Amino acid sequence: MIDIYRAFVTIATLELDALSHFYQDLLEQAPQHYLPQVYAEFQLPGLRLGLFQIRPSDRQEFVNPQQGTLSLTLEVADLETAIAQLTTLGYPPPGSIITTYYGYEIYAYDPMGNRLILYTPGENLTPPDSNRSLS
Numbered sequence: 001m002i003d004i005y006r007a008f009v010t011i012a013t014l015e016l017d018a019l020s021h022f023y024q025d026l027l028e029q030a031p032q033h034y035l036p037q038v039y040a041e042f043q044l045p046g047l048r049l050g051l052f053q054i055r056p057s058d059r060q061e062f063v064n065p066q067q068g069t070l071s072l073t074l075e076v077a078d079l080e081t082a083i084a085q086l087t088t089l090g091y092p093p094p095g096s097i098i099t100t101y102y103g104y105e106i107y108a109y110d111p112m113g114n115r116l117i118l119y120t121p122g123e124n125l126t127p128p129d130s131n132r133s134l135s
Contacts, residue, residue: 008048008049009072010051012052013052014059014112017036018112022110025089070114072115073117079105079120083106083118103122
């Protein structure tokens with residue numbers, strides 16, 4: 001058995017500065033570790049989020065015409081506030097709030113097209129108007 005001490009999510013990008021600024025604004029914190037044009041790391045409750053600049057020699061490995069399957073899921077205290085913040089950053093969620101068996105969620109995308117799922121557990125939110133469009 002492998003001894004695993006920690007796990008974290010990393011997102012590859014060709015635009016580290018832009019992606020780092022987006023997550024800095026969204027998460028309202030500076031990266032804990034930052035090496036320009038190489039790596040940025042944010043510490044979230046229970047998760048480290050790393051962003052790394054794709055080296056020119058590795059670009060083919062990351063070039064994929066289809067959208068990736070990675071989703072960064074963030075549990076938020078107030079979904080409406082999170083939506084407002086994404087909208088202010090210029091990345092409004094393209095759809096409506098979705099009611100699920102565990103709460104309410106919205107899909108959004110960062111500047112590089114990585115999927116964000118922001119959700120609030122059902123016991124913390126009054127049910128939204130399911131027909132409300134956010135776009």
